[in-house]
Amino acid sequence: MxxxxxxxxxxxxxxxxxxxxxxxxxxxxxxxxxxxxxxxxxxxxxxxxxxxxxxxxxxxxxxxxxxxxxxxxxxxxxxxxxxxxxxxxxxxxxxxxxxxxxxxxxxxxxxxxxxxxxxxxxxxxxxxxxxxxxxxxxxxxxxxxxxxxxxxxxxxxxxxxxxxxxxxxxxxxxxxxxxxxxxxxxxxxxxxxxxxxxxxxxxxxxxxxxxxxxxxxxxxxxxxxxxxxxxxxxxxxxxxxxxxTQPMKMAAAEALYETMQPAPFSLLTIGTLDGTEPIFQLEIPGALSFLATGSFDGKVQGINDLQAQYEKEFGPGDYRPYxxxxxxxxxxxxxxxxxxxxxxxxxxxxxxxxxxxxxxxxxxxxxxxxxxxxxxxxxxxxxxxxxxxxxxxxxxxxxxxxxxxxxxxxxxxxxxxxxxxxxxxxxxxxxxxxxxxxxKAPPPVEPPKEDDDSTLAFAY
CATH class of the missing domain: 1.20.1630 (Formate dehydrogenase/DMSO reductase fold)
Incomplete structure (x- = not known):
């Protein structure tokens, strides 16, 4: 490294x-x-x-x-x-x-x-x-x-x-x-x-x-x-x-590779070893759209579309997290x-x-x-x-x-x-x-007296 x-x-x-x-x-x-x-x-x-x-x-x-x-x-x-x-x-x-x-x-x-x-x-x-x-x-x-x-x-x-x-x-x-x-x-x-x-x-x-x-x-x-x-x-x-603010992070959190409307929430995703595409997904329909947009019919951008968008905006490079x-x-x-x-x-x-x-x-x-x-x-x-x-x-x-x-x-x-x-x-x-x-058991202490003139004491 x-x-x-x-x-x-x-x-x-x-x-x-x-x-x-x-x-x-x-x-x-x-x-x-x-x-x-x-x-x-x-x-x-x-x-x-x-x-x-x-x-x-x-x-x-x-x-x-x-x-x-x-x-x-x-x-x-x-x-x-x-x-x-x-x-x-x-x-x-x-x-x-x-x-x-x-x-x-x-x-x-x-x-x-x-x-x-x-x-x-x-x-x-x-x-x-x-x-x-x-x-x-x-x-x-x-x-x-x-x-x-x-x-x-x-x-x-x-x-x-x-x-x-x-x-x-x-x-x-x-x-x-x-x-x-x-x-x-x-x-x-x-x-x-x-x-x-x-x-x-x-x-x-x-x-x-x-x-x-x-x-x-x-x-x-x-x-x-x-x-x-x-x-x-x-x-x-x-x-x-x-x-x-960071749509790529939301897409990566759900392994959402393609833009979808509505977008499902993935309970389980099995993808390729390099993480570039899914192989199997267990999903709840529309749940990701609600989490991301507040609507069960909302549009959520996918990793691949965001990668292409960032390449145009920031130049060549890999903008996908792991x-x-x-x-x-x-x-x-x-x-x-x-x-x-x-x-x-x-x-x-x-x-x-x-x-x-x-x-x-x-x-x-x-x-x-x-x-x-x-x-x-x-x-x-x-x-x-x-x-x-x-x-x-x-x-x-x-x-x-x-x-x-x-x-x-x-x-x-x-x-x-x-x-x-x-x-x-x-x-x-x-x-x-x-x-x-x-x-340990709690200390068997008595309530402190407010009129006590003793010096500062460390209680522990």
């Missing part, structure tokens, strides 16, 4: 690994804030115990997300310097706002929340974790705004071979980010709900600390179900925006998320009116379902980024032109091996810590 292939592998591995922590942090910060609010409003000790328990898992995940996220920005200068020169004037603005505004907000108030248990008034202390939850979502918005420019560039002009910012408001209100942000946040809530469900199921199945984990289980189950419904509707909107990855990535994203929601629905029914199922396999399924949102998120981003290929900035710069010209394949290979091994160690550490503290 050359430097381009290695650089793409490195960025893909580190990005997907980093994204494992981001949605869980976004979702868990909200759920921890809700549990903390329940304690402040009711004064019931089991809500305080739950807040301390889930807060510890949130901190582990947050710390790992920070460590792995730092690497991402260095890669822009190391492996993708040509891309950075081209788009830095635009890409740098939302990234700077994410670091200086959103991350500063969430990290500062997370610190106050950690150390303020025995010092801050209850309501002020509660406000800290709500600001953390808001900060994580704000951080996600700025990152998605930067990424959405790569999907649908707006608010710029080309001067001296570079994209120069002309309208920052247009970048922040890009139609792609306005559709992507709610879809991503709802998916983050689904992830957090499943984490709450899985960990609580481990304890409830063993009849441990039911006063803490039964409410946590219910919160996780309802969060997962409500989030999935919201994901369904936000995904419908995102599909229409994707058809409008179809097997986009096709199956799209389905694994939807399938894993839907399966997680289905498990939550079944478990909610089985635990209604205080019931606790006796069959251990039910609780085992609930525990292992924690991997499903991780799979859905990973393949969702793989589909999003691979479906844009061969563009690194759609219609403006191809990926092959964005790699650093002076970095050798050997250098990239070395850093790829180092990062992969390092991230493998971090994965073991993260998993070990989450399992260790997820299995």
């Amino acid at each position: 050359d430097a381009l292939d290695l650089a793409r592998w490195q960025f893909g591995i580190t990005t997907v690994y980093h994204w494992l922590f981001v949605p869980i942090t976004i979702g868990m910060s909200l759920l921890v804030a809700m549990v903390h609010t329940a304690w402040v409003r009711t004064g019931k000790p089991h809500y305080l115990r739950a807040t301390k328990f889930w807060g510890k898992l949130l901190l582990i995940n947050f710390a790992m997300g920070v460590v792995t996220g730092i690497v991402q920005e260095f890669q822009f200068g190391m492996n993708w310097s040509s891309y950075s020169r081209f788009v830095g004037d635009i890409f740098g603005a939302p990234l700077a706002m994410e670091a200086l505004l959103a991350f500063f907000l969430e990290s500062t108030f997370l610190g106050l929340w950690i150390f303020g248990w025995d010092r801050l008034p209850k309501k002020l202390h509660l406000a800290c974790i709500w600001l953390v939850a808001f900060g994580t979502m704000l951080s996600g918005y700025f990152i998605l705004a930067a990424n959405s420019f790569m999907q649908w560039p707006v608010g710029f002009t080309i001067a001296n071979g570079r994209a120069e910012l002309t309208d920052f408001g247009a970048v922040l209100t890009n139609k792609v980010v306005l559709a992507t942000f709610p879809h991503t946040i709802f998916a983050a809530w689904l992830s957090a709900g499943i984490v709450f469900m899985a960990v609580s199921a481990w304890h409830v199945g063993r009849r441990r600390d039911l006063d803490v984990f039964r409410p946590s289980l219910k919160l996780g189950l309802w969060t997962a179900l409500i989030s999935f419904v919201l994901i369904f509707f936000s995904g419908d909107t995102l599909g229409k925006i994707m058809t409008e 179809i097997p990855i986009t096709y199956w990535g799209f389905r694994l994203m939807i399938g894993a998320g839907a399966l997680a929601a289905l498990i939550a629905l079944v478990l909610l029914w089985l635990t209604r009116k205080g019931r606790i199922p006796e069959r251990r396999w039910i609780w085992s399924v609930a525990v292992w379902s924690v991997v499903l949102p991780i799979v859905a998120h990973s393949f969702g981003w793989i589909f999003t980024e691979m479906g844009r290929q061969p563009w690194i900035v759609f219609s403006q710069m191809e990926t092959v032109a964005g790699v650093s010209p002076s970095v050798s394949a050997g250098t990239v290979l070395f850093s790829l091996i180092v990062f992969t091994l390092l991230y493998g160690v971090l994965a073991v550490v993260e998993l070990g810590l989450m399992i260790k503290y997820g299995r």
Whole structure:
């Protein structure tokens, strides 16, 4: 493999690994804030115990997300310097706002929340974790705004071979980010709900600390179900925006080779090895037309017609993404998320009116379902980024032109091996810590006294 292939592998591995922590942090910060609010409003000790328990898992995940996220920005200068020169004037603005505004907000108030248990008034202390939850979502918005420019560039002009910012408001209100942000946040809530469900199921199945984990289980189950419904509707909107801005990605997601009106949704497609044409397809008539256009009789452009159109518009070249990855990535994203929601629905029914199922396999399924949102998120981003290929900035710069010209394949290979091994160690550490503290009983704490004059205390 050359430097381009290695650089793409490195960025893909580190990005997907980093994204494992981001949605869980976004979702868990909200759920921890809700549990903390329940304690402040009711004064019931089991809500305080739950807040301390889930807060510890949130901190582990947050710390790992920070460590792995730092690497991402260095890669822009190391492996993708040509891309950075081209788009830095635009890409740098939302990234700077994410670091200086959103991350500063969430990290500062997370610190106050950690150390303020025995010092801050209850309501002020509660406000800290709500600001953390808001900060994580704000951080996600700025990152998605930067990424959405790569999907649908707006608010710029080309001067001296570079994209120069002309309208920052247009970048922040890009139609792609306005559709992507709610879809991503709802998916983050689904992830957090499943984490709450899985960990609580481990304890409830063993009849441990039911006063803490039964409410946590219910919160996780309802969060997962409500989030999935919201994901369904936000995904419908995102599909229409994707058809409008990147029709090739939509066609590749469905392996739709020829333009059709109406267009069916493919449940299963078997194609040639090079992905240029289908051999067998199992379809739902008109479903793709509705997803793409809002009408069951809508016209959806096919891969072959779009390839011919792009050749006329951008010059000779292959503008098709790798179809097997986009096709199956799209389905694994939807399938894993839907399966997680289905498990939550079944478990909610089985635990209604205080019931606790006796069959251990039910609780085992609930525990292992924690991997499903991780799979859905990973393949969702793989589909999003691979479906844009061969563009690194759609219609403006191809990926092959964005790699650093002076970095050798050997250098990239070395850093790829180092990062992969390092991230493998971090994965073991993260998993070990989450399992260790997820299995522990919630701390037997008493509500803090507001008139306590003790120094700041680390609650964990």
